[in-house]
Amino acid sequence: MNVLICCDEEDPTVGHFVELCADKAHEIMDDIDIEVERLNSVQLSASSVSKVANRNGDAPFVCTAFSHGTDNSLLCNSDDYIAANVNQHSFRNVFFYTWACSTANNLGGVLIASGCATYIGYLESVRIPSPSDAIIDIFVECAISGLRAFWEDKLTAVDSFNFMLDTFDEKIDELSLEDPLATSFLLEHQTSIDILGNEAVTWEALFDTI
């Protein structure tokens, strides 16, 4: 496995958004050379994630997770599926990319301390547009832009992160005239993202460590 996608698409509040993010991630990683494994709401639990991740041993992979989150864990149906004191050792040599509230506060650091290569995630709780609002696509595009840069443009982790910040800047500029309120939520996302761990890692370097 090269890429693990975790998505809580059945969550009644953020499901619509995280599903779009996961689908977009799946779409951009859809390459003949990449083996993608996807765990959706019904499969998401600490044991199932650990089982899939541990099958890789110390072999590197990209883990993407789209769901609710807290300082210490990623959640599906209020249960931890990746948590600071549960399965933190299952992500050694992993490029971890997540959309979830607050996980960069502690979970990200714990994963890095447990051998995870790089962690990109959010420090704060953020707001998202309703499912019916077309601007949701802009939020998805921004949320996925760092992953896209890391894979498609083969940028380093930090350059991918900076590309993500630039994408937010560009979309904030475009959307501010049309919908300043939604733009302020987009800014909330931008100021909340954080990168931890190895900033110099690239897609190739990550998989060369096998």
Add this chain to the structure above:
Amino acid sequence: MKSNINIIIIHDDIKPRSFLITKLEESFQNVILIDNPRDGITYVSKHYSEKMIIVLDINFGEEIDGYGVLEKIRDYSYLIEVVILSAEDLPGTQMIENVNKLFGFDTFDYIIRKPKNQDKLIQSIFKAKEKIDNSISSAIDKWIEVRDRDRRNKPYMIDHKGKSYTLDDIKKEINMQTTEGMQIEKNITMLAIKLMMDSSQKK
């Protein structure tokens, strides 16, 4: 063009055709005189999400006085500007006591009702209007108000706890100065600063 900020005068000793009301009607679309505190509170309970300046008497000779009305107003909104208009010209210590009772209720001004203070009162109301017009909440209000009704009543945003808000809900949260409302105001301020900085860097 007349301002759409409602002027509500809750006072038992002001005549409907007084100079104050006539003067204010020249600049404001709605100037409403309410002569007792209970009706004043009822009005606020139904209209607190609208932009409003209240001119409030202190002594009504009823069980609820102006301070009680103010307390109720603040249960509904901290964005309503309140100008106290009291007939009492009390000795220094009592006046301090009265003003202290207002502490924490965020009143805009305290004016003693005297003929010579008429202009001062009108000026104070116009300053309160400027404060409302120039506020972030007013800017958001204006932006929401020009959306069509369908747009305003459709779910617009979901917070991190999963609560859904329409644009009108957001307007209420801001007017009530709830945690969510204040965070949204802060976000808009941050956005304004960012856009200003980005624009000055581009020049």
